[in-house]
Amino acid sequence: MVLVGWGEQVFRAGLKGRGCGVDEGLRELAAPFVVPDPSxxxxxxxxxxxxxxxEEVLRRVGAHLGTLASGDLKARCHDGLAHDAEAWATRKRELTPLSSARWAGAITRATHEQWALARRCALAHLQSLQAGVHALRHRLSLPLGQKGSKRAPGGYRSRREWHAKARRLRVLEDRLARERAAWQAGRVHVVRGGKRLARMRHQLPAAQLTELQWRARWEAARWFLRADGESGKRYGNETIRIGPDGEVSIRLPAPLAGLANAPHGRYVLTxxxxxxxxxxxxxxRVAVNRAIAYRIHHDPVRGRWYVTASWQTPASPAVPLAAALGHGVIGVDTNADHLATxxxxxxxxxxxxxxxxxxxxSGTTGHRDAQLRHALTRLLHxxxxxxxxxxxxEDLDFTAEKTREKHGGRKQFRRLVSGLPTGRLRARLTSMADAMGLTVVAVDxxxxxxxxAQHWQKPLTSKNRRITRHDAASIAIGRRAQGHPLRRRTTPPRAHRSDVHGHRIVQAGGDAPGREGPRRRLPGPRTRSVPPDAERTRATRTPTTVRGVRGEQEWVPDSLLLTD
Known part of the structure; x- marks a missing residue:
């Protein structure tokens, strides 16, 4: 089965959220741009x-701070849209006696980021419901069996299907009304630890987990061991400090100060x-006391502890598009199982x-991430x-209109689109390309x-090389980044390839130098050509057979050779 490049296929399905109406005309294309470097x-x-x-100290600190983070998140969700800087300062003052000023600042900041993320997700869900309701209303208004166009779906096939979709329309309308009211009121739905893990508690046999295993994962996901960096402080962080020799020390919260094994209420790991x-x-950065943020987390499946260090990089000036394309470009067409370049x-x-x-x-999240990094590494090398x-x-964005109402029974296509890590792929490519000194250009x-496929697949296909639709799409992507049209240069008419009345043999003599036409070869030792006035007889040529070769000496009778 030949799969169309999913970037183009999704665009034609209307997932870009722009130009997805029923108009058959071509929409205006966006100009290519240089993707900003990671920050x-x-x-x-x-x-x-x-x-x-x-490990026991890390567990107790993470559990204590996780409880404070849960309460702070509850207070932030309760404030909703009425939240302001004064409410933020109030929450921080309430958390400071139970932890420290820096722990309280890290908790309130993480809470605000989590609320903002939930707010963006609520908006995306609201837009998805609106797109589904619009698609259902459009298809229900069409007669049964009416065929759709290339860009707009047609009517439903049977009365039974029409009735089922009418009932689903009422369900989506009620759900849309609730989500719109929640959005206007500023209510969000957040689960510390993850909604997926919370729902897994009710399906332990299907997840092949015991209650103790699930409890270990749930508690580890709700722990809080994250500290923001500070420039000018020792090693760039006062709360979780890692020295140049790799020594890790943690500033314990006030209620757990009795567990300290170092001065100033700190605990140094072995x-x-x-x-x-x-x-x-x-x-x-550690040597000059630059800000570095740290996060410690536990993997209960493997029984391992990890620490993540992160910092901000200064914004570098963007490379001009013309300078980035000065040595050519590599066009990349992203597909479900490979990168065509x-x-x-x-x-x-x-x-x-x-x-x-x-x-x-396929497989776990770590396996998919490793596969992407391996493919991008080979591409960059x-x-x-x-x-x-x-x-x-391609500048792909699959955040809108991924509804089954728009794509009907195309389950395989919906599964394909939902499983594509477009955001992670772009983030990985941008970060890895910046580390190797390469520039990423995004195109429409x-x-x-x-x-x-229309202009490049057939001309580039030969007996020894088979060109697929994805390979031809990579050429189109590269040419669009360079500002060239996607079509090949049109072949001139046959009359314009030479003189309209034939070759230019009448403009000069046959022996004239520089003549544009087939020249006559003069007779010579290596040719059988003869002048036009020569007689066409065998006497004019030397026979090539032995019998016909004439000797150079004249024949003399033997009687004349005898002497006395």
């Missing part, structure tokens, strides 16, 4: 050689940490052969080998697969 860095390593006392990835950058020169011509970088998005400084990708995904 932060996050690295993770494992906490090793921890004793039982160390194990040491070392950051392998970007370790040099981390050490440079092709290198283009500065004139927009594909050079070499197409390359594919496969990946497998190939780009550096080619000497290209820019990579062109409209018609890339369709026009690429």
């Amino acid at each position: 932060g860095v996050a690295i993770r390593t494992r906490l090793k050689q921890l004793t039982a006392v160390d 194990g040491r940490v070392r950051f392998a990835h970007r370790g040099t950058e981390w050490a440079d 092709w290198r283009l020169d500065v004139h927009g011509n594909p050079t070499g052969n197409p390359r594919r970088f496969p990946y497998d998005l 190939w780009a550096r080998t080619c000497g290209v400084r820019a990579i062109a990708v 995904p409209a018609y890339t697969s369709k026009w690429g």
Whole structure:
């Protein structure tokens, strides 16, 4: 089964949220732009050689601060849209005696970010419900069996299906009314620890978990061990401090100060940490006391503790688009199981052969993330080998109109779209490309697969090379990033390829130098051509057979050779 490039297919399905009406005309294309560099860095390593006392201290600190974070989140959700800076300061003052000023600041900031994220998710859900209601109303208004157009769905196939969709429309309208009222009132739904894990409690046999295993995961997800960095402080953080030698010390909350094993109410862990990835950058920041935020979390499945260090990077000036494309570009067409790429020169011509970088998005989240990083690593190394400084990708956004009402019974397509990690793919590519000195250029995904297959697939296909629709789409993406049209140059009419009345053999003589036409070869030792006035007889040529070859000496009778 041949799958259409999902960027183009989703665009044609209307997932971009723009130009998805029933108008058959082409919409205006957005100009390509350089994707901004990442604004932060996050690295993770494992906490090793921890004793039982160390783990017990981490558990008690995480549980205590997690309880405070849950209460603060409840207060923030209660305030809703009426929340202001004074309410924020009040919450922080209430948390300070139970922890510390810095712990209270980290908790209130994390609470505000979580509320804002829930607010954005509520808006996305509201837009999804509106799109579903609009699609159902449109299809229910059409006669039964009416065929749809290329961009708009038709009517339902039977009366039974029409009745079922009418009932679902009423359900979605009621749900939309509730969500709209909640949005206007500022109410959000947040679960500390995750809604998925909370629902798993009622399906333990299906999840193959015992109650104790689920309880361990639930408690670990609700712990809070995160501290914000401070510039100018020792090693960039006063709450969770990691020195250049890897020593980890934690400032204990006030109720747990009795567990300290170091001065000033601090607890020093037995194990040491070392950051392998970007370790040099981390050490440079620690040496000059630059701000570094830390987060300690526990994986109950593996029984391991991890620490994540993160910091902000200064905003670098954006590379001009013309400078990024000065050495050509590599067009990348993202698909469900591979990246189809092709290198283009500065004139927009594909050079070499197409390359594919496969990946497998099945399995766990860690496996999918590893597959993406492996494919992107090979892509970036190939780009550096080619000497290209820019990579062109589609500006995909699958945050709107991913409803089953719009796509009908296309379950495989809906499953494909829902499983594509577009946000993570773009974030990974931007971060990894910035580390390797490459630039990412985003282009409009409209018609890339369709026009690429129409204008580039057949001309580039040969007996020894088979070009797919995805390979042709990568050429279209690269040419759009360079500002070239996606169509190939039109072949001139036959009359314009030479003189209308034939070749230019009448403009000069046959022996004239520089003549534009087939020249006559003069007779010579290596040709059988003869002048036009020569007789066509065998006497004019030397026979090539032995019998016909004449000797150079004249024949003399033997009687004349005898002498006395």
